[in-house]
Amino acid sequence: MSYREIVTRPVLVWCAVTAGARLPVAMAPLAVVFLVRERPGGYSLGAALAAVYVIGEIVGAPLLGVRLNPVRARPALAFGCGFGALGFAGLGLAPGAHPVFLGGCAFVAGFAPAAVSGAMRALLTEMVPQRAVSQAMSLESMLVFAVWAAAPALVTGLALGVDPTLPLLLQAALMAASVAGLWALPAGWQAEPSEGGGESMTRILARAWPVYAMGAGSLTLLALAELILPALLEQRGIGIGWAGPLLAGFSIASAVGAFVYGLRSRWPGRLPVQSLVLVLSVAALVALTAVLPYTAAIGAALVLAGLLQAPAMLTRNLALREALPPSALAAGYSVMYAAVGAGYAASGSLAGGLLQVVAPSTAILCGVGLTLLLTLIGAAGERRMRRPAAAGAQAGHGGAPTAAGTPAEAVGDAGAAADGGARTP
Structure with a gap:
């Protein structure tokens, strides 16, 4: 496609x-x-x-x-x-x-x-x-970054x-x-009235909490790049006027990353694994900006981080789409919006407080630590949710999972089968 x-x-x-x-x-x-x-x-x-x-x-x-x-x-x-x-x-x-x-x-x-x-x-x-x-989601991401x-x-x-x-x-x-x-x-x-088996919307949305946690963790990196970069440039003796071009490079690279991710309907690995690898890679690149001494090196790290940031966001949204029934998608995306906004705000507050007592480079590393914490919590939650799902699938020998216990992977596999295997894993 x-x-x-x-x-x-x-x-x-x-x-x-x-x-x-x-x-x-x-x-x-x-x-x-x-x-x-x-x-x-x-x-x-x-x-x-x-x-x-x-x-x-x-x-x-x-x-x-x-x-x-x-x-x-x-x-x-x-x-x-x-x-x-x-x-x-x-x-x-x-x-x-x-x-x-x-x-x-x-x-x-x-x-x-x-x-x-x-x-x-x-x-x-x-x-x-x-x-x-x-x-479609890649197109939306490019539009948003623009x-x-x-x-x-x-x-x-x-x-x-x-x-x-x-x-x-x-x-x-x-x-x-x-x-x-x-x-x-x-x-x-379209949404079937029976989706969720009578389960409340709150409980349906709550099952996807690992995706929200990883979303909040990822946006802390964006806050770090935007809010601490000017102070970091001053610490390095680099003109603060470079902040605008460097952040523009980050945004342009993010749009390119969204375009590249959308060139394929299927990438190796499950969506939660893709998201984990991408977020950790972005975290490593943002941490690298805290120790690099030259403008060109910082710019290169930010461009690479931007290339991976957009696919990281896309994999989270696609994973959320697999985890929730269609009737709950808009609500799930809205909760994700709130979660990433909270992550951005928390990182901004943390950065503002840390800059009063530590150097900008140290503040960036502390923010990366917060990202890693939220990301690993989300990854651990996703892994924990998969275990009972796998046990249930083996016990049922192909039986249909209940709506109340359907994990992200079960919904994704069912959707892939119904769509001829075309859905992103």
Whole structure:
């Protein structure tokens, strides 16, 4: 299956709607900092507003994701994007308002559309053939990395070159436009009412906790690369202006890595093993940046880390897709979104605290240690879940597993058999 075969008109419409919904999210933290930076204590207030926004995302993603109706998801998505647009508009139209009002708008802007990302991913995988899911998710990853690469430059140019309120108003307009675009897409995705055997959604989602743990661990590496790199460059006596090009190289390499991973529908090894190897490799490369003395060497390590970071993210999402029934996919992706957001926030807080007492290189190594801890916890949980699954499969001699006890591998194997073996293992 090639990329050309999935780039159809419905998928292109999906890309446009997704970009309209995701670009405001990528712009938000920096946009609120520029919005209030000229007020007394502006930078502290901006950091607080950005934190409130991220907290809104972390809280909203699981709460709203589990309440989505897979068959009729469109009204909930329109509701989320609509209120997200109102939150951004409130910030842009009242930049001098009381901090409590601004905080409320920031929370709504983060909370309301928090489940949209997961729902749009579930919708995309429904729009393409089963054998093309890897390519579809790779396409989504390339789109997301492009959005995140463009967002800082867009915010900075508009805020400094025109007006600090303009980025927020643009975010509101893009989010509102995505509401209209939803009606050009399917209303939802198919899900059998009997999936899960009557088991609660919470328990179904909880079974995939090892995937969430590994997801949180991986995003701590991204936080390290973004937040500590400027301080590390200063420690090495390298101009801080190199931070932008180095991070751009990381993002571009990540987009390339997503493209390369999608060139094949099947890679060697099970998805959890692929994810473990990729995350550990990225961790090793990020740790290497802490000890390398030259700009070119640090840049090379970051480029290699970026090439592997995107496939690491893709394998986690594909593993989650195998672990959950279709009716729980959007909720599962939303929980993953919250988990990786929490991992990013935790790493950022850890980095900020460590930089007060240790050198930037040491802070990076401590953050890598946190990544390794979360990753190994996730890997151990996945391995523990496989043991009873293997025992049950041997005892049943090919009998159908129950919905309550179906592990990631059993669901993946069943899906592969139904799809003619085309699903990614």
